[in-house]
Amino acid sequence: MPLPALTGLYYPHSHVYDERVLKTALLLWDNLEWIVPRTNYAPDEEPPPRDVAEALGIIGKQHVVSEEAKRLAHAQIMRLANERLPEWLLFDVNDRKSSYVAYEDKFLYKTFTELREAGLAQRVGKVRGGAFDDWAMSKSLGLTMMAILADICAGTQRRTITNRGDAYAAYTRATTFMNGGDYRFDESRPDEVPDDADSVIRLTTIAARIVSADDLTLDDLIDLRIREAKESSHDLRQLRHRFVASIDEYVAELEEAREDEHDEIVRKFETAMQIDLANLNGELKGAGRLALTKEVLIGVAAVGAAALVPFVGPAPFLDFAAAAAPPLIGVGMLPALAKTSLDYRDKRVEIMRKHAMSWLDVAAP
Numbered sequence: 388m389p390l391p392a393l394t395g396l397y398y399p400h401s402h403v404y405d406e407r408v409l410k411t412a413l414l415l416w417d418n419l420e421w422i423v424p425r426t427n428y429a430p431d432e433e434p435p436p437r438d439v440a441e442a443l444g445i446i447g448k449q450h451v452v453s454e455e456a457k458r459l460a461h462a463q464i465m466r467l468a469n470e471r472l473p474e475w476l477l478f479d480v481n482d483r484k485s486s487y488v489a490y491e492d493k494f495l496y497k498t499f500t501e502l503r504e505a506g507l508a509q510r511v512g513k514v515r516g517g518a519f520d521d522w523a524m525s526k527s528l529g530l531t532m533m534a535i536l537a538d539i540c541a542g543t544q545r546r547t548i549t550n551r552g553d554a555y556a557a558y559t560r561a562t563t564f565m566n567g568g569d570y571r572f573d574e575s576r577p578d579e580v581p582d583d584a585d586s587v588i589r590l591t592t593i594a595a596r597i598v599s600a601d602d603l604t605l606d607d608l609i610d611l612r613i614r615e616a617k618e619s620s621h622d623l624r625q626l627r628h629r630f631v632a633s634i635d636e637y638v639a640e641l642e643e644a645r646e647d648e649h650d651e652i653v654r655k656f657e658t659a660m661q662i663d664l665a666n667l668n669g670e671l672k673g674a675g676r677l678a679l680t681k682e683v684l685i686g687v688a689a690v691g692a693a694a695l696v697p698f699v700g701p702a703p704f705l706d707f708a709a710a711a712a713p714p715l716i717g718v719g720m721l722p723a724l725a726k727t728s729l730d731y732r733d734k735r736v737e738i739m740r741k742h743a744m745s746w747l748d749v750a751a752p
């Protein structure tokens with residue numbers, strides 16, 4: 388099975404402090420990137436909270452735009468700018484509240500100068516007090532430009548993600564306009580990301596609800612990813628990749644289907660995940676009856692094989708086993724018990740690898 392795209396590229400901002408975005412990234416992807424104007428960029432905002440900073444330290448990485456990406460973005464932006472633009476893309480220099488400010492270094496200087504000549508942008512200096520010059524334009528145009536840039540930077544190996552509905556809508560609206568259509572957006576709810584804006588997040592939310600993982604904290608997911616990074620078997624990583632791949636199958640189906648078929652596909656996904664979780668729990672219960680006994684747990688703890696059983700049950704049970712091991716186990720029993728514990732581990736891992744819901748089942752408290 389080919390690996391799905393495992394890096395998320397966030398836009399439109401130059402930092403990611405949003406907990407929802409970070410939780411999704413920790414659950415799904417190997418890495419989370421965001422576009423910055425220069426290498427080692429430091430945002431002017433307050434430092435992030437401890438858990439946000441820790442999450443970013445595990446999966447986060449700044450993405451500096453290449454010159455080639457800037458040139459490709461310039462071509463697309465100019466194609467749009469050369470059209471007879473609708474009013475919602477035009478820039479009113481006197482209306483700062485509806486303007487969008489972008490860092491000069493994220494695009495070609497030529498892009499901004501040509502937009503200025505067209506009356507669509509204005510250089511406003513370092514209005515945010517940072518080290519970079521800023522350019523102002525209409526919010527719709529600025530968000531569209533960032534979406535174009537993110538799409539180009541993402542290519543085929545990354546996923547673009549945003550927590551701003553107006554960013555998604557601006558790009559969709561502009562693209563629809565360029566193709567002769569008309570896209571409607573509820574401007575009274577600018578931060579609401581439409582259901583079809585990120586089907587991966589929508590389906591992940593449904594799956595998380597099925598296993599009651601909605602109340603997972605950033606710390607829970609940070610601990611899970613630390614465990615994943617430390618394990619030598621890569622079992623947890625494989626479970627995460629399998630979960631993402633299963634969601635991608637339904638996302639592909641959503642993208643190919645008519646809009647009036649989307650609800651049925653989502654319902655089908657929810658049913659499939661419920662069945663998968665039920666099958667997983669049923670098979671694991673069978674594996675438990677076969678091998679998960681007090682003696683096996685004592686043996687695992689006694690010979691140090693517990694580390695090879697990443698999905699074995701509650702820690703207090705293992706603590707009890709470790710404490711009880713010396714008086715109950717003779718030296719002659721250790722090889723047999725160790726083999727039994729490894730057989731149990733192999734069977735359990737084999738079962739979990741078959742099921743998409745294994746990853747959330749492990750993640751849930």
